[in-house]
Amino acid sequence: MQKNVVLLIAVWVLTLAVPLDAQPTSGLRAQIDAWVRANQKAIVTELVQLLAIPNVAADKENIRKNATAIRDLLARRGFAADVLETAGNPLVYGELNVPGAKRTLLLYAHYDGQPVNPKDWKQASPFTPILRAGRMEDGAQDLGDPLGRQSYEPQERIYARSASDDKAPIVAILAAVDALKAARVSPSSNIRIVLDGEEEAGSPSLVPAIAKYRDKLTADAMVIFDGPLHASERPTIVFGARGILTVQLTVVGPKFPLHSGHYGNWIPNPAMRLVKLLATMKDDNGKVVIAGFYDGIPSFAAEERAILDAVPDDPAALQKLFGVAGPEAPGLKLQDALQYPSLNVRGLSSAFVGADARTIIPDQAIAELDIRLVKETPAERMYELLVTHIRKQGWHVVTADPDDATRAKFSKIVKVTTRGEGTNAYRTSPLLPISKQLVSAMTAMFGEPPVQIRTSGGTVPIAPFIEALGFPALSVPIVNFDNNQHGENENLRLGHFFRGITTLAAVLTMGQGG
């Protein structure tokens, strides 16, 4: 997942003690699980060897080592495998056709990882994986080299950069293919795999690659393996993700800070004017009152309503962890909140606070906003609505610093800028046949329905790729929620990893009925 999806909050303390490693199994599950148990060491070895190759996107030499290593792992399974060149880091591609299959799935993951700050890691190097008996934060013992063991306990964890994000899914795909072969069960779809080498840098080469490799990137549906499970740690399917538009508002004040004694009450204060402007944007219950902000969003179908209500969120525990008395709107459910666009003040600044505060009228006041988008509210339209709202409040909107003539003419001047064009949301309807087939397959595999996330709150850089491909995309995360993704001491819980192979087997064998 990308940088601006960082700060995943460790809600692990909330995790219910779901006996995820001891659930009733379907016939296939029993076979897969048994195979995984018997081959733990080989699977972990493949992962650990991959984690030992540094994979920061900017490290071109090692990135290429990753790409060729993974290509070789695919080829060893009989995939037609290749390294596809792009203007940036290469894609790793693999293709495995299944006789008689009527559907082609494009599986997506990424082999690059977040930048590292080695001194913040509690181990020799982020690229020298170690095994721990459990969560480091709970004081779990360092068990040293993960390959010094023959088998593993579910609660044990591998600590290394990309252990969870996103090399574990790559190895899980390979293991699932092996496990199905051992079980003599054929995948139900042709498989195409595309592995991104720049996801943590925003996936700039993904959309351009479509034109160049159109044949390879064509499928009936895409399944994305990235990100953590729902906080309940139950098997999870994600149907969409919000987009984002970031906007900076700078209210223009006097050309330089003025003495608040000599001019306070006389020269307008840009900080006060900014807060009055921002205050017009939301009501006291957190509803955005910018005209048209929620236009086009239909009410939920009964089936969707049921999907939202079934998500096992624990709002009381979250609120306790975060130290807040309640949600922004009384009674608002988390999943409901995520189905709508949001207006978030992510930063405020004017002059100084604390020890540096001075008795001045500031020369400007800045607000940083992020508008989270849903499928029905594209970035471009939301930007127009925002600017229209600001103008309606009597403001003169500029996009660059105003000159003297502009300053002399307009009392209320605000500079509005955006960082790029924004990233739109995507959402595959949970009511599509492919969505229902995946839910059925996972329900059959695990004996209960997966957690179904209609829209996840964060933004993924893959959204434009999904939009450009034009076929349905579903996301199947497999790694633990508390994986310290993007931070130091990233880790992978092995029980989750092994169960993820079973999840992959469900994906690869899902039925094709309506």
Place this chain on the structure above:
Amino acid sequence: MQKNVVLLIAVWVLTLAVPLDAQPTSGLRAQIDAWVRANQKAIVTELVQLLAIPNVAADKENIRKNATAIRDLLARRGFAADVLETAGNPLVYGELNVPGAKRTLLLYAHYDGQPVNPKDWKQASPFTPILRAGRMEDGAQDLGDPLGRQSYEPQERIYARSASDDKAPIVAILAAVDALKAARVSPSSNIRIVLDGEEEAGSPSLVPAIAKYRDKLTADAMVIFDGPLHASERPTIVFGARGILTVQLTVVGPKFPLHSGHYGNWIPNPAMRLVKLLATMKDDNGKVVIAGFYDGIPSFAAEERAILDAVPDDPAALQKLFGVAGPEAPGLKLQDALQYPSLNVRGLSSAFVGADARTIIPDQAIAELDIRLVKETPAERMYELLVTHIRKQGWHVVTADPDDATRAKFSKIVKVTTRGEGTNAYRTSPLLPISKQLVSAMTAMFGEPPVQIRTSGGTVPIAPFIEALGFPALSVPIVNFDNNQHGENENLRLGHFFRGITTLAAVLTMGQGG
């Protein structure tokens, strides 16, 4: 003047070309002016020698050198002079009784200066005075040692720390006493002089000194010599100064920043809540709408109205300089604005802006306020009004970081803290006999009424001293408005300095009639 009265804005470009060095003179003025012209070198020498002694309040050794040097200068004029010990830096005191005088004036100035950052000065040292042919910022030539000359042009300036703030008035008092003696004109009042050695550090020893030196600090009125003239550069009397109360508001959000995608629209955003709270405090015309904020402020007497209207402000020029289209309230006059308490947002901060901005819900949002006070609105009451207003908006007010139980109980929590108890305003009525006598004396001396400032906007640390003394206080600034006070390259325009001696002569000889 104190640190928080820094940031005097250089409105020199606005100064009308008032021929202040060539005005019609009263008989006494002609004598004083002639004496000053004849003794320029001696007067400047005394100032330059004093400026050569470093005078930062923390530099105890040099502070004492200043004190004894000034005591000796006073003694040389026949003052009963002494260095008065306090818990901090000593006061310099002098007393000159005039046979037959029925009134005693306490003259106040300070001999300490602002801290210096020598490398920012365009001369060898802030304590090695140099002469320039005019304003440095206008490219005026460095003329070297001021004592290399026998006479001076009015537009020439001495550059040194405390040249204007506040050693020039000390030397001007001494020169005025000499000049009156030469003119065989007796002062009309007994003279007591008290010179503060810690004004730039907030004058902590001044009020405690009253109990210890009550006899010496008793008078009928105090005249303060500090600060610059009105921007018009005309002779000026100041009758009062606004006080200040600084308040910090911290709106409490989640315990740590949260991902704005995962929780945006659900967890309340403290930045948005802060702006909505601040927005309730002022209307769109800059009027503070906190109940009771303006209570007790009477409408102006006709005479006061005339005084306010007579101030030669140039709002159009100020607005052009500052780059603003107009005042906070349409048509509001600067002098009128300063007669009322203000509510100023002097700083805002929440998370990050600019390149550091992140897609988070911030964990807190801070606003720094300063409330400028007038005589009728003491700090304590204004604090209560503010807190009452905040509570009325549904907020739970705390004065320390809330614990978990408080966080769980209250949705809207704001921490309200103040920096000290604030400094109250002072104002001596311009309608008092002593006020009118001073205006008359200056009018007679210069042939036109002085600029009369009913309340200056900034806050002075001497206000509690004035309140504790209990007798009227008037301020008579003499130095140029564009003196770079508190900054690097502080300077004194010599034409102003010499005219200041004449102003001092007016003060010392003012009539005693009603």
